Amino acid sequence: MEAAFGSGDGDEEATAVVAKSKASLGQIFEQTYRPWDGELGPRWMRNYAIFRHHVYGVFTSKGHRQYHPMVRLLILIIFLASLTPIPMLFLSSFIGDDGGFFEKMWGINRYNLWGQVLGYFPRNLCMWPLLTAVVVGGMISDDRQHGTSAIYFSRPISRLDYTSMKYLSVAIILGFVIVFSYFAYYTSAIVFKAEGWAYLADTLPIFLGGMLAGSILVITYTSIGLALSSISQSRFFAAIGFLSIIYGTKLVSLLVELQFGTTVMYATSPYDCLAHTGQFLLGIPSNYEHPVSISVVSLMAMNSISIWLLVSRVTSLEVTRE
Amino acid sequence: MIDDDPQSEPPIIIAKGMRKMYGPHLALDDINLEIPRGAVGILGPNGAGKSTLFKCLLGLITTTSGEGSVLGYDIRTQGEQIRSKIGYMPEYNSLDPNLFAVDQVRYAGELLGMNPKNATQRAHEVLEYVGLKDQRYRKIETFSTGMLQATKLACALVHDPDILICDEPTNGLDQRAREFMLQTLNRTVREGNRSVLMSSHVMDDVQDLCDSIVMIHKGKIVIQSSIEDLVEQVDKEIEMVIWGGASKMERELSSLGLETRRLGRVIRIKVENDSTIDKALEAAVSAGVQVRQMKEYEPDLEDVFLLVMDKLGAQIKGTGDLMTAGHTGGV
Numbered sequence: 001m002e003a004a005f006g007s008g009d010g011d012e013e014a015t016a017v018v019a020k021s022k023a024s025l026g027q028i029f030e031q032t033y034r035p036w037d038g039e040l041g042p043r044w045m046r047n048y049a050i051f052r053h054h055v056y057g058v059f060t061s062k063g064h065r066q067y068h069p070m071v072r073l074l075i076l077i078i079f080l081a082s083l084t085p086i087p088m089l090f091l092s093s094f095i096g097d098d099g100g101f102f103e104k105m106w107g108i109n110r111y112n113l114w115g116q117v118l119g120y121f122p123r124n125l126c127m128w129p130l131l132t133a134v135v136v137g138g139m140i141s142d143d144r145q146h147g148t149s150a151i152y153f154s155r156p157i158s159r160l161d162y163t164s165m166k167y168l169s170v171a172i173i174l175g176f177v178i179v180f181s182y183f184a185y186y187t188s189a190i191v192f193k194a195e196g197w198a199y200l201a202d203t204l205p206i207f208l209g210g211m212l213a214g215s216i217l218v219i220t221y222t223s224i225g226l227a228l229s230s231i232s233q234s235r236f237f238a239a240i241g242f243l244s245i246i247y248g249t250k251l252v253s254l255l256v257e258l259q260f261g262t263t264v265m266y267a268t269s270p271y272d273c274l275a276h277t278g279q280f281l282l283g284i285p286s287n288y289e290h291p292v293s294i295s296v297v298s299l300m301a302m303n304s305i306s307i308w309l310l311v312s313r314v315t316s317l318e319v320t321r322e
Numbered sequence: 323m324i325d326d327d328p329q330s331e332p333p334i335i336i337a338k339g340m341r342k343m344y345g346p347h348l349a350l351d352d353i354n355l356e357i358p359r360g361a362v363g364i365l366g367p368n369g370a371g372k373s374t375l376f377k378c379l380l381g382l383i384t385t386t387s388g389e390g391s392v393l394g395y396d397i398r399t400q401g402e403q404i405r406s407k408i409g410y411m412p413e414y415n416s417l418d419p420n421l422f423a424v425d426q427v428r429y430a431g432e433l434l435g436m437n438p439k440n441a442t443q444r445a446h447e448v449l450e451y452v453g454l455k456d457q458r459y460r461k462i463e464t465f466s467t468g469m470l471q472a473t474k475l476a477c478a479l480v481h482d483p484d485i486l487i488c489d490e491p492t493n494g495l496d497q498r499a500r501e502f503m504l505q506t507l508n509r510t511v512r513e514g515n516r517s518v519l520m521s522s523h524v525m526d527d528v529q530d531l532c533d534s535i536v537m538i539h540k541g542k543i544v545i546q547s548s549i550e551d552l553v554e555q556v557d558k559e560i561e562m563v564i565w566g567g568a569s570k571m572e573r574e575l576s577s578l579g580l581e582t583r584r585l586g587r588v589i590r591i592k593v594e595n596d597s598t599i600d601k602a603l604e605a606a607v608s609a610g611v612q613v614r615q616m617k618e619y620e621p622d623l624e625d626v627f628l629l630v631m632d633k634l635g636a637q638i639k640g641t642g643d644l645m646t647a648g649h650t651g652g653v
Binding site for chain 1: 382412414418419
């Protein structure tokens with residue numbers, strides 16, 4: 001160790017050697033091969049290690065994947081921002097604002113539940129795309145950049161396991177912020193207002209519709225984000241690419257609508273396809289003229305293409321570079 | 323320690339008629355191998371098929387035809403089991419620069435299925451073994467090339483594999499780190515009773531560590547033998563250091579019918595029979611040169627390699643020709 005990689009020339013060890021007179025000056029340490037006869041765990045343990053490495057890194061920088069402190073701060077800010085309706089609900093119940101301003105703005109109804117997940121401002125303008133961009137940024141591109149794919153594929157990790165665990169890690173982080181905050185919002189409304197079974201029976205189908213829409217959003221953003229991460233060595237490219245797709249398609253579709261008066265171009269915008277599908281699932285009037293089936297088919301196509309791209313790029317990751 | 327003769331044990335790697343094609347390109351052609359336990363060097367010029375062979379042995383790519391086994395596991399169907407028993411040390415960087423060394427090695431163990439507690443304990447042990455005990459809690463991005471190589475070796479050793487596959491383990495190392503790496507690999511073979519499969523362009527490293535070699539050229543195995551046997555097959559030579567007219571001396575030797583090789587003042591003369599030395603001295607007298615040194619030249623692996631490559635028509639003048647900027651640190 002010191003003999004091979006130490007910064008000193010070894011002379012500084014002379015003092016320590018005096019205390020142990022039997023040790024020779026040149027013998028810095030005794031290298032001994034220690035065998036290990038433990039059992040290697042099954043496939044789920046290997047997969048869980050990948051999952052844990054990526055998800056725990058969001059919470060602690062020690063021993064797991066390193067997320068930049070600014071990334072972790074941004075995730076925290078977005079998470080807290082997504083929970084803002086909860087204090088408003090508390091305030092509403094605290095001041096007895098039944099049917100008043102607070103109730104309309106933050107109370108549980110179809111529009112507010114849709115807006116919690118799929119509202120454009122600020123959720124889908126500022127929060128969810130940014131969250132996705134920073135989380136997926138280096139998820140696969142870092143492995144390509146640093147050659148760490150060799151660490152995975154020279155071990156009994158299949159490409160399916162690798163891809164699915166990376167996918168699950170991103171989806172869980174996004175889901176924690178997007179779907180969990182939605183769940184917390186709905187639950188808080190029931191608790192703060194002391195609502196009963198009748199309320200639950202009335203609102204649960206709407207809530208589940210929103211949850212399904214939120215889950216589709218998480219899946220779609222994860223697919224697109226990871227596909228972008230897999231085609232590059234740069235986390236910046238994946239992040240900017242994702243934001244460009246979300247905002248670019250939205251902007252172009254808006255311009256086409258303003259110019260030609262048709263909403264069909266929104267079928268190319270991941271956000272609008274999700275919003276359209278979400279409106280259908282929550283039973284609120286659609287903002288789009290084209291049928292919801294077009295948005296659903298478009299979402300399926302976007303996910304399929306993204307996953308195909310992801311799989312094909314992961315297949316090309318090398319163990320040995322040639 | 324190894325008590326038994328490795329040659330008497332069953333081979334750890336067997337390949338029979340193994341072929342691998344990438345489209346129309348034939349990467350491996352009719353590979354027949356029987357690799358015994360111990361340290362084996364895999365040699366060959368760039369593009370010879372070494373990496374493809376490693377990938378086939380790791381079960382990462384399917385062979386076009388033929389069959390093979392590693393530690394008794396079929397390379398076509400049991401890649402997962404093979405990779406559980408093998409430690410692979412890649413040539414290029416494969417470490418996360420943001421992790422501490424101990425975390426990187428622990429994660430490498432967890433990816434094999436070790437539970438976190440075992441993996442952590444083992445990470446400490448192997449990092450000490452490879453000489454990084456005091457650098458365990460340093461970020462990998464701060465490591466020198468030698469430390470990076472040692473960390474990669476620790477990652478490969480974390481689960482105490484039966485076979486260690488090392489792709490250019492001494493790449494970019496200074497003399498001290500290189501000696502330590504070879505000593506560590508040697509100890510792993512001799513004390514740990516593990517097998518090492520090592521590819522390298524540095525023949526001295528292979529000769530220091532390995533008992534036998536497999537030489538690949540254009541996807542074919544051209545030599546599979548012990549180093550000792552190979553060296554014996556190379557012609558014996560006398561090496562003379564000449565002062566004051568080496569060119570003249572060379573001409574004199576040629577006129578006496580002796581076969582020579584010359585590099586500056588050093589002339590090597592092929593030993594034809596017992597009279598060769600006398601003839602060489604006669605030539606020195608005739609040429610009027612000083613013979614500063616004269617000794618029997620012991621051929622090494624580099625001589626064998628160059629001889630074989632020469633016979634195969636490869637345009638290689640020295641093993642330095644095989645090195646890319648990556649091998650030489652960009653020099």
